[in-house]
Amino acid sequence: MTRRYKTYEKISDLADTEWFLSQDAQEGEGARLRNKRIAAFIQPENTDDACLHFWLNERRKQAGKDAGRILAGDRVVSLMKTGIVLLALLGFLAGFSMAAGVLRYDGLTPVNLFHALFVLVGLPLISLVLTLLVILFRNRKMPLAYRLFLSGFRRLFLRVQKGAENRMSSEIKDLLQVRAKNMDRFSGRYRPLVFSFVFFAFQVAGFFLVLGLLSGFLLKVAASDLAFAWQSTLNPGAEAIHGLMTLLALPWSWFFPQALPDTAYVEGSRLVLKEGIAHLEARHLSAWWSFLSMALLVYGFLPRLFFLFFARWRFHKTAMETKITDSRIHELCFFLRRSIPSPKKDQGKEKPLIFEEKISSIEMKQEDKETSSTMVWDLWISDEIPENLHGKILENTGTAMGSSPRSILHMDTENLPENADSSCSRVLALEVFMPPVKEDLKLLKGMAEKSEAPLWIWPVGRPDRNGGEASADDIRIWDLRLQGLSEPRPVMHRGVRHEA
Amino acid sequence: MKPDSLHLEFAVVGHPNEGKSSVVATLVEDDTIRISPWPGETRESRAYPVHSGDTVRLLFTDTPGFQSPKRTLAWIQEHEKNLTGKDLAGAFVAMHGGNPDFEDECEIFSALSRGAGILYVVDAARPVRKSDLAEMEILRLVGLSRMAIINPKGTAEALEDWKTALRKTFNAVHVFNALTAGFRERMRLLSALRSMDPDVEPVLHPVIRELEQDWEDRIARSASQITDLLYSVSSFSLKEEASDAKKVEDLSRRLVLQWQESIRRQEEVCWDSLRDTFRHRFFAPSPDVLALVETDLLSKEAFHMFGLSRVQLAAISGGAGAAVAAGVDLALGGAALGLVTAAGGLAGATWSYLGTRSGDARRIAGIRVSGFEVCIGPVRDARIPWMVLDRCLLLFHTLVTRPHATRDEEKRPAERSLLQILGSEERKKLAAFFQDAGKNKVGEEQRREMDAGLASVLTRLSSGPDQKK
Numbered sequence: 001m002t003r004r005y006k007t008y009e010k011i012s013d014l015a016d017t018e019w020f021l022s023q024d025a026q027e028g029e030g031a032r033l034r035n036k037r038i039a040a041f042i043q044p045e046n047t048d049d050a051c052l053h054f055w056l057n058e059r060r061k062q063a064g065k066d067a068g069r070i071l072a073g074d075r076v077v078s079l080m081k082t083g084i085v086l087l088a089l090l091g092f093l094a095g096f097s098m099a100a101g102v103l104r105y106d107g108l109t110p111v112n113l114f115h116a117l118f119v120l121v122g123l124p125l126i127s128l129v130l131t132l133l134v135i136l137f138r139n140r141k142m143p144l145a146y147r148l149f150l151s152g153f154r155r156l157f158l159r160v161q162k163g164a165e166n167r168m169s170s171e172i173k174d175l176l177q178v179r180a181k182n183m184d185r186f187s188g189r190y191r192p193l194v195f196s197f198v199f200f201a202f203q204v205a206g207f208f209l210v211l212g213l214l215s216g217f218l219l220k221v222a223a224s225d226l227a228f229a230w231q232s233t234l235n236p237g238a239e240a241i242h243g244l245m246t247l248l249a250l251p252w253s254w255f256f257p258q259a260l261p262d263t264a265y266v267e268g269s270r271l272v273l274k275e276g277i278a279h280l281e282a283r284h285l286s287a288w289w290s291f292l293s294m295a296l297l298v299y300g301f302l303p304r305l306f307f308l309f310f311a312r313w314r315f316h317k318t319a320m321e322t323k324i325t326d327s328r329i330h331e332l333c334f335f336l337r338r339s340i341p342s343p344k345k346d347q348g349k350e351k352p353l354i355f356e357e358k359i360s361s362i363e364m365k366q367e368d369k370e371t372s373s374t375m376v377w378d379l380w381i382s383d384e385i386p387e388n389l390h391g392k393i394l395e396n397t398g399t400a401m402g403s404s405p406r407s408i409l410h411m412d413t414e415n416l417p418e419n420a421d422s423s424c425s426r427v428l429a430l431e432v433f434m435p436p437v438k439e440d441l442k443l444l445k446g447m448a449e450k451s452e453a454p455l456w457i458w459p460v461g462r463p464d465r466n467g468g469e470a471s472a473d474d475i476r477i478w479d480l481r482l483q484g485l486s487e488p489r490p491v492m493h494r495g496v497r498h499e500a
Numbered sequence: 501m502k503p504d505s506l507h508l509e510f511a512v513v514g515h516p517n518e519g520k521s522s523v524v525a526t527l528v529e530d531d532t533i534r535i536s537p538w539p540g541e542t543r544e545s546r547a548y549p550v551h552s553g554d555t556v557r558l559l560f561t562d563t564p565g566f567q568s569p570k571r572t573l574a575w576i577q578e579h580e581k582n583l584t585g586k587d588l589a590g591a592f593v594a595m596h597g598g599n600p601d602f603e604d605e606c607e608i609f610s611a612l613s614r615g616a617g618i619l620y621v622v623d624a625a626r627p628v629r630k631s632d633l634a635e636m637e638i639l640r641l642v643g644l645s646r647m648a649i650i651n652p653k654g655t656a657e658a659l660e661d662w663k664t665a666l667r668k669t670f671n672a673v674h675v676f677n678a679l680t681a682g683f684r685e686r687m688r689l690l691s692a693l694r695s696m697d698p699d700v701e702p703v704l705h706p707v708i709r710e711l712e713q714d715w716e717d718r719i720a721r722s723a724s725q726i727t728d729l730l731y732s733v734s735s736f737s738l739k740e741e742a743s744d745a746k747k748v749e750d751l752s753r754r755l756v757l758q759w760q761e762s763i764r765r766q767e768e769v770c771w772d773s774l775r776d777t778f779r780h781r782f783f784a785p786s787p788d789v790l791a792l793v794e795t796d797l798l799s800k801e802a803f804h805m806f807g808l809s810r811v812q813l814a815a816i817s818g819g820a821g822a823a824v825a826a827g828v829d830l831a832l833g834g835a836a837l838g839l840v841t842a843a844g845g846l847a848g849a850t851w852s853y854l855g856t857r858s859g860d861a862r863r864i865a866g867i868r869v870s871g872f873e874v875c876i877g878p879v880r881d882a883r884i885p886w887m888v889l890d891r892c893l894l895l896f897h898t899l900v901t902r903p904h905a906t907r908d909e910e911k912r913p914a915e916r917s918l919l920q921i922l923g924s925e926e927r928k929k930l931a932a933f934f935q936d937a938g939k940n941k942v943g944e945e946q947r948r949e950m951d952a953g954l955a956s957v958l959t960r961l962s963s964g965p966d967q968k969k
Contacts, residue, residue, distance in 0.1 A: 435539035
């Protein structure tokens with residue numbers, strides 16, 4: 001119960017976070033002020049995860065969760081639960097009606113044993129095999145023909161896409177690329193979760209199908225007069241049928257031998273239509289129910305139960321593993337932590353260490369990392385930025401980040417320091433008056449990938465205009481191109497705009 | 501376009517968003533080329549022809565910007581010892597075709613693999629950066645004839661730095677603002693292309709002469725189109741008979757409207773042909789020009805905006821009256837002490853001044869009714885042909901001074917009247933032409949003189965509106 005609660009709670013968290021993040025992206029300034037108010041209540045020693053959790057709960061409160069308003073997460077969860085209940089109901093009804101349909105005896109024609117075996121054992125077994133195939137071959141390579149078809153379809157799609165792109169303006173193209181990338185990220189993040197949920201839902205349906213079959217079977221056995229007989233055009237001997245049944249009954253025959261009819265019973269329940277059932281003994285005809293119920297239990301119910309638990313565990317695991325760790329979260333956490341009022345903020349204006357060659361020579365003390373409420377970060381300045389702008393960049397970035405940088409590196413962007421501390425946030429001051437080319441983006445993407453902490457781009461404009469302040473158009477061009485990269489990616493620093 | 505009839509191809513290359521497409525659009529006079537302040541508008545190489553009449557003389561290939569200059573340079577440095585020129589460019593395309601990282605470079609090098617001369621476009625408003633140096637080095641190592649074009653987008657703070665950097669790599673460096681360049685600047689740039697390569701000179705020289713001749717032809721054609729319009733506006737008349745006396749008034753009204761519509765249509769046809777002549781397919785004039793050009797020719801506002809004022813017209817007519825009366829004075833041997841000349845001038849001026857008193861459409865059109873017959877035109881108000889001429893000059897000026905790279909609305913204010921550039925002799929000749937046209941008495945000689953006179957006015961105008969004779 002607790003586990004289920006946790007799974008759906010996590011899904012609700014994910015849905016609400018996505019919903020609130022998309023709201024924030026649309027609202028802009030309003031969202032910034034709201035987040036600033038939330039940050040005022042966050043404890044400085046909190047981690048990013050804790051900040052995010054606090055923010056989510058506050059947003060929920062503001063959105064009216066306490067007042068009973070249904071939020072996006074609640075809707076998603078109730079939709080999922082409703083889906084599961086409906087599938088379970090559908091499965092049960094299907095199983096029950098199938099059992100009721102196949103188990104009909106009017107006193108003249110007994111239930112065909114092979115038909116009953118196919119419905120009660122064959123169908124659950126087939127569905128089990130399909131489930132196993134899905135589990136085993138889900139991540140395997142597709143067959144060649146399928147891959148060829150997909151490749152042809154992809155080529156056609158790319159050609160159409162290129163034709164369409166050539167007809168649209170470059171700005172629209174960039175915007176669409178950002179949207180497509182966002183969708184890719186979204187589907188990439190939630191695909192495993194969606195798959196595991198669908199898998200779980202189908203296991204629920206399968207389990208209730210078998211439960212329906214078993215219930216229907218037992219009800220029919222208990223509340224009506226059933227007779228089972230076997231028949232075949234091939235006219236096999238009773239020994240052959242008995243051998244087959246013994247094989248099927250292997251899992252339970254050692255502890256429940258009564259549920260395996262012997263040769264005399266098998267012979268006694270053979271039906272020849274021309275002769276009718278008058279000469280057959282009633283005890284032979286009705287004895288098959290225990291065999292059938294054990295077969296249903298062993299080949300249907302128990303494996304389904306196992307798969308149900310497996311799917312439930314997998315669904316829970318996937319839900320717990322799903323995290324939103326993209327640049328939106330980096331930005332939000334940065335902003336929350338940056339906005340936390342800290343009494344030390346004004347006191348601790350340490351002089352940053354300026355050096356040119358190596359970054360590894362400075363090691364941050366572990367206790368500092370744990371106790372400091374301000375963000376630890378390095379400032380990297382592109383060597384193409386004139387030196388007369390360095391002071392201003394240091395001042396502006398320091399104000400935006402809420403603390404002085406741990407170190408400053410005047411670097412050639414082509415040569416990323418190999419020994420840089422990958423766990424420390426970085427602000428890279430770059431000139432943005434020239435549009436980013438593929439080479440720049442690839443380099444920045446590589447830098448972001450090598451780092452566990454966020455990589456911020458601090459935009460710098462022309463040295464001779466507005467004291468090196470980047471123009472809004474240039475920032476927008478860079479921002480859109482950066483958003484078009486896959487995660488992890490560098491993020492355009494919005495510190496200046498936030499402070500404005 | 502037959503490929504073998506082409507002589508020269510130039511590939512316009514550079515960093516993204518430096519104004520390559522703008523340079524091409526202005527050079528080839530093509531306002532259909534996609535230009536945007538957002539980088540990455542050009543995704544494929546495309547050759548645009550420069551026409552002389554109907555013949556293609558030059559090709560300018562617009563290319564996307566370099567996207568991986570440093571990696572491209574590394575490849576070129578590795579292979580330039582074995583290959584050079586268009587072979588090196590071809591090898592690059594063969595090696596990197598299909599690689600999305602070098603998609604744009606392949607587009608650039610595909611033009612270079614045809615042996616195209618290189619026109620490297622830079623924006624002098626920003627400083628020189630490492631990627632620019634890498635691009636310059638690539639183009640140097642490719643070894644094809646090359647020239648740098650500094651396109652100062654708005655400002656040119658770093659012009660001298662750019663010149664210094666470019667001179668190390670390029671045979672010639674030329675400043676060319678694609679958003680302000682007129683015909684003379686275009687010709688100067690084309691002439692500068694001769695310095696790229698000694699082999700280019702003999703081919704390019706006649707082409708430039710042809711293009712200059714083509715420009716003169718276009719001006720002459722425009723002058724002829726405007727003369728046609730002025731003649732038809734001055735001489736156009738309509739005549740129709742009413743079935744009975746009661747319908748004369750209705751007929752008069754209808755004919756006035758018909759006459760006005762016809763004058764407007766003639767003006768529209770002339771404007772369209774002027775646009776075609778100067779290859780402006782998407783003409784988007786400034787709001788000022790738009791307000792002027794879209795003002796109805798026969799509206800009251802138009803009388804205030806265009807043409808000559810009543811006083812100016814009276815001065816011209818007074819001069820004409822005085823000239824006629826001076827003949828009488830001469831015949832009297834000076835006995836009248838020049839009084840006849842003075843009286844003639846005064847009479848001419850008064851007649852003209854009073855004759856242009858009202859903006860009433862019926863009066864302007866010069867309506868006459870005799871019995872049941874209604875006759876309208878030729879135009880009675882002497883201001884009308886001057887207004888038509890003024891509007892044509894205004895449109896012509898906008899067309900010839902507006903580069904084909906311009907996509908947004910013009911910022912500069914429109915000239916209110918361009919008749920100021922006419923000398924007094926030209927005004928007299930024009931007044932005489934309008935008068936003779938109204939009487940259908942324009943001879944071949946006068947017509948030719950008029951064409952030549954207007955061509956001279958248009959030539960002055962194409963060099964700037966202040967070029968008074």
